[in-house]
Amino acid sequence: MKDLLSGKVALVSGGTQGLGAGIARAAAREGASVVLTGRNTARGEAVAAELRATGTDAVFVRADLCDVSQARAAVAATLERHGRIDSLVNAAGMTARGTMLDTTPELFDQHIAVNLRAPFFLMQAAIADMVRRGEPGTIVNVISIDSHGGQAFLAPYVAAKAGLAGLTKNAAHAHRWDRIRINGLNMGWSATDGEDVTQQQTNDAGADWQEKAAAELPMGKLGQVDEIADFVVFLLSDRSGVVTGSVIDWDQNVIGGLG
Known part of the structure; x- marks a missing residue:
């Protein structure tokens, strides 16, 4: 399939690296104009420049999503540049560790x-524009397979991501008659930039950790x-039909399966 997002305007949070950058590239390849957000200006400008070199209308908007006003400003910048927003991807996230017993209120609040909170208010601003224009739109929230329960050392992360899974379904139900389709992706263990840092710096894994891990996976x-990224773009596009309110497990381990 080609040109799945031709003529569309897509805002990708966390688009400066890893999966977010991958989604920005995939959306651009399929014809979208792309606005990407993140905190790292150098990385963000580099990704935007890379996309522009391919002929894409791409721009980086710096935003610290811990600040709701900056999240809203990212949507406002998209509207100022393009006059509308057709698709939103909430790919920004943090995975700092904490258990039920050692998580501080500060760490918990950062995860939330x-x-x-950032996906909520990015969705709020994007949906408001879609409703105002009376036009359909699509949203994909990158969640986590850990939203089903996760590991003991990810307690605040699991709490926040489980909330995002519920929010995805609530928003999809609330705005189905506005023809705004909202879906989520529960990412499993993936070869992202962030995971590479976690494995090598937190888990003391060697540079060949991916090869070793792969050998143990189905x-x-x-x-x-x-x-x-290709699957996210499919969900953003008309080719995913009427699907809304789905939170899809992108993983090779089956939740509830034993042995």
């Missing part, structure tokens, strides 16, 4: 701010950024 590989 980045992983739940499909013989971790989730790949380009594959996930």
Whole structure:
């Protein structure tokens, strides 16, 4: 399939690296004009320049999503540049560790701010524009397979991502008659930039950790950024039909399966 997002305007949060950057590239390849947000100006400008070199209308808007006003400003910048927003991807996130016993209120609040509150208010602003114009739109929230329960050392992360899964369904139900389709993707273990940092710096894994991990997985590989990005773009596009309110497990382990 080609030109799945031809003529569309897409805002991608967390588009400066990893999966967010992969989604920005995939959306651009399929014809979208792309606005990407993040905190790292150098990385963001580099991704935007890369997309512009391919002929895409792409721009980076710096935003610290812990600040609701900056999240809203990213949508406002999109509207100022293009006059509308057709698609939103909430790909920004944080995975700092914390258990039920050692998580501080500050760490908990950071997780809620980045992983739940920011997507909420980005969605609010984007949906408001779609409703005002009376036009359909699409949203994909990048959640996590950990929203089903996760590991003990990810307690605040799980709390926030489980909230985002519920929010995805609530918003999809609320705005189905506005023809705004909202879906979520529960990412499993994937070969992202962030995961590479976690494995090598937090888990003291070697540079070959991906190869070792892949050998122990059913499909013989971790989730790949380009594959996930293509699926997100499919969900953003008309080719995904009427699907809304779905939170899809992107993983090779089956929740509830034993042995």
